[in-house]
Amino acid sequence: xxxxxxxxxxxxxRLLSCELATPLIEQFGRATVKTAFRRIxxxxxxxxxxxxPDEATILALAGDLLAAxxxxxxxxxxxxxxxxxxxxxxxxxxxxxxxxxxxxxxxxPSNLEYDLTSGQRGDRDAHIERLLCEITGAEAAxxxxxxxxxxxxxxxxxxEGREVIVSRGELVxxxxxxxxxxxxxxxxxxLREVGATNRTHARDFADAVGPDTGLIMKVHTSNYEIRGxxxxxxxTELAGIAAGARVPLVNDLGSGTLVDLTRFGLPPEPTxxxxxxxxxxxxxFSGDKLLGGPxxxxxxxxxxxxxxxxxxxxxRALRVDKMTLAAMFEVLKLYRDPAxxxxxxxxxxxxxxxxEAIEQVARELLPALESALATHASVDIEPCHGQIGSGALPxxxxxxxxxxxxxxxxxxxxxxxxxxxxxxxxRPVIGRINDGKLYLDVRTIETPADFVANLESLKLT
Ligand SMILES: *Cc1c(COP(=O)(O)O)cnc(C)c1O
Numbered sequence: 001x002x003x004x005x006x007x008x009x010x011x012x013x014r015l016l017s018c019e020l021a022t023p024l025i026e027q028f029g030r031a032t033v034k035t036a037f038r039r040i041x042x043x044x045x046x047x048x049x050x051x052x053p054d055e056a057t058i059l060a061l062a063g064d065l066l067a068a069x070x071x072x073x074x075x076x077x078x079x080x081x082x083x084x085x086x087x088x089x090x091x092x093x094x095x096x097x098x099x100x101x102x103x104x105x106x107x108x109p110s111n112l113e114y115d116l117t118s119g120q121r122g123d124r125d126a127h128i129e130r131l132l133c134e135i136t137g138a139e140a141a142x143x144x145x146x147x148x149x150x151x152x153x154x155x156x157x158x159x160e161g162r163e164v165i166v167s168r169g170e171l172v173x174x175x176x177x178x179x180x181x182x183x184x185x186x187x188x189x190x191l192r193e194v195g196a197t198n199r200t201h202a203r204d205f206a207d208a209v210g211p212d213t214g215l216i217m218k219v220h221t222s223n224y225e226i227r228g229x230x231x232x233x234x235x236t237e238l239a240g241i242a243a244g245a246r247v248p249l250v251n252d253l254g255s256g257t258l259v260d261l262t263r264f265g266l267p268p269e270p271t272x273x274x275x276x277x278x279x280x281x282x283x284x285f286s287g288d289k290l291l292g293g294p295x296x297x298x299x300x301x302x303x304x305x306x307x308x309x310x311x312x313x314x315x316r317a318l319r320v321d322k323m324t325l326a327a328m329f330e331v332l333k334l335y336r337d338p339a340x341x342x343x344x345x346x347x348x349x350x351x352x353x354x355x356e357a358i359e360q361v362a363r364e365l366l367p368a369l370e371s372a373l374a375t376h377a378s379v380d381i382e383p384c385h386g387q388i389g390s391g392a393l394p395x396x397x398x399x400x401x402x403x404x405x406x407x408x409x410x411x412x413x414x415x416x417x418x419x420x421x422x423x424x425x426x427r428p429v430i431g432r433i434n435d436g437k438l439y440l441d442v443r444t445i446e447t448p449a450d451f452v453a454n455l456e457s458l459k460l461t
Contacts, residue, residue, distance in 0.1 A: 009044060010055050012037045020059045028066045036062040077428040078451065082386035082400065082441035084350050085255075089430065091288040091295070091390055093346040098293070098330035105326040112322045125310070127325045131332045132300060135258055136272045138283070140306035142299045143328065144318040147286040148178045150297030151252050154282055155187035157312045158248055158305075159214025163192040167200040169226055170219040174254070180219055189214060198226050202233035202241065209245040216242045218280070220270065222254040222390075239279025248281040248305055255390060256285025256298070259338045264352035266388075272300065281305055287324075289390040292347035293331035294324045350444050351388060355399045359383075361442045362401040368452040369403055369440075376460050377405040377418055377438075386441050398443070405431075405438040412436065418460065427454045 015021055015037045016030070024033045040061050044053055053061065079089045094102075105112075115122035123129075125142045132141040144150050155164060164184055171193065173179040184191045190212075194204040205216060216238055233241075235251065242249035257269050269290060275283045282305055287296030297318075299309055309315065320328075334344050342349040362381045370379045382404045385397035407414035419438055422429040431440040445451050 006045060006052055008052060008054075009041055010058065012041065015055065015058060015062075018055065018059060020056070021062075024059075024063060024066060028070065032066065033062065036065050040065070075427075077430050078454075079430060079444050080402075080440040080442060081430055081432045082384060082398075082402070082439065082443070083389035084347065084386065084398075084444065085289055085389035087390055092292045094294065094327055095292075095331065095334065095344045095346060097333075097344070098327040101326040101330050102323045105322045110322055112325070123310075124319065124322075124325060128328050128332060131329065132298065135332060135335050136283075136300050137276055138272075138300035139303040140301065142306055142310050142315070143287070143320050143325070144297045144299065144315065145320055146288075146295050147252070147254065147284055147297040148174075148183065149318040150284040150299045151180075152183055152187050153297075153309060153312060153314055153318055154250055154284060154299060155184055155189045155215075155217075156314055157309050158250075159184075159187065159189035161188060162190065162214030163208075163210075163212045164189045164215055164217050165192045165194055165205055165208045165213060166217045166219065167195050167204075167232060168193045169195065169197050169200055169230075169232065170217075170221055172219055172221055172224070174222060180252075195232075198229055199231040200233065201231060202237040205233060205238060205241050206244075209241060209247075213245055213247050215248045215250050216245075218249065218251045220252060220254040220256075235275065235278035235280065239281075242279075242281065248302075249279060250282045250284065251275045251280035253283055253285040255289040255291075255388075256283065257290040258335050259341065261290070263338070264342060264348060266351055272298075276301070282309075286390070287328060287331075290347070290388070291331065292345045294327040296320055296324050296328060351398065353400075353443055355383075355401070358443050359401045361445050361448055362403055364448045365403060365442060365445070365451060368455055369405075372455045372458045373405065373418070373460070375408060376414070377407050380404045380406070382439075384439060384441055386443055400441055400443045402439040402441045405440070406436070410436070421458055421460050424459075425454050425457055429454070 012034060016034060021033060037058065040058050077089060079086055085091050111122065113122050113124050128143060129141045133139065144153055166180065171180050181191050192208050194200060194208045218235065218238060239249050253270060253272060253275055255269060256272050258272055260271060262268050272283050272285060280301065282299060282301035285298050287293040287298060299306065334341055342352050366379060366381060373379060382402055384400055384402040386400045387397060405418060407418060415433065415436060415438060419431065419433060422431065431438045
């Protein structure tokens with residue numbers, strides 16, 4: 001930077017006519033480049049006694065500014081938090097087949113709501129309904145934007161202006177402000193809590209049923225567990241009470257898996273099929289939790305009930321787009337052959353990854369990480385425990401391995417600096433800070449060479 005008087009600052013017009021401005025204008029457009037020049041000139045005027053930038057400096061600053069601002073804000077990161085289905089980090093990662101189908105329908109017109117046989121208007125749910133019914137054993141199915149929307153829509157369809165009977169022990173709050181009592185109010189339904197926090201009996205439900213009852217609801221207490229002196233009625237008991245009252249039994253499974261997870265060495269989680277067999281008339285669950293698909297809310301159950309859900313005008317406001325349908329079809333198809341799921345579905349592959357394989361990745365990455373952190377931190381390999389995330393099995397832990405970074409000065413500020421530097425990498429690295437150390441749980445790293453290449457850009461001061 002040259003030291004000059006403010007009066008020596010070039011004008012915006014002069015900067016725009018510079019030869020070096022031409023490529024910027026071609027890439028970003030004249031108006032955007034002009035705004036960038038204005039901002040840099042304004043900054044220079046405001047910073048009165050500082051060095052006044054010359055033309056070449058302003059052009060370079062504008063190039064940096066424009067490049068930074070045109071970089072996508074939403075981009076891939078390394079999720080090394082140990083929580084595989086991390087809501088803040090995008091939950092499930094899609095299989096390649098699904099990504100390809102998304103690209104195909106995004107690029108061209110599609111038969112989204114068009115029946116190719118009759119040439120008439122079609123139903124967008126039809127693209128996944130048959131497959132979803134085949135896998136779950138349900139009579140009918142529909143899909144909305146997420147499971148919160150699914151719950152809202154079901155409550156509104158069957159219980160607007162009426163009561164919904166729920167156990168006191170199941171009034172959950174899912175992270176990010178989804179609370180069963182609040183969603184119920186928004187759906188226009190009245191909450192009728194029964195039982196006590198730890199114990200609810202079938203007779204509590206039976207006693208609460210009346211002419212105002214809209215539905216009976218069971219909610220998977222995803223992210224917490226009540227242990228000790230507890231009781232809840234069986235699903236079969238609830239189904240009997242609901243049938244007697246001629247109202248639907250709705251089971252919000254939350255994560256809702258379509259396979260028995262124990263076959264992959266994971267703890268058991270209620271399946272959608274089991275919930276239907278146990279007597280639920282409607283089951284709702286997420287598309288991007290254990291299912292491993294795109295963000296969506298699935299509603300499956302009795303045909304007559306699903307028809308009513310579909311004809312609720314709110315369905316129109318909560319419907320999914322063609323990209324979600326394209327991805328969901330490919331993900332659901334994988335469930336026809338459960339044995340090969342880990343080979344194709346990243347979420348299940350990471351969750352069921354053998355601990356030796358994770359340790360191997362940690363060993364492979366150790367030298368590169370040690371040299372990148374040089375004098376700033378020491379790196380050790382330690383066994384650790386990850387979790388599934390998104391409310392599934394909150395107390396179950398996934399044995400794995402982490403690279404553990406200990407700052408050499410032992411201060412929190414140095415630790416924060418290292419964590420921040422890792423977040424500024426081309427593909428940001430997100431770990432978990434605990435007890436003065438940064439844990440990088442490597443469960444989700446499948447190509448160590450890419451991780452090492454990314455690490456080469458690390459800048460620590
Ligand atoms: C996660 C969850 C929801 C909300 O699902 P989203 O797909 O995140 O909208 C609702 N109910 C339960 C029990 C859940 O676990």
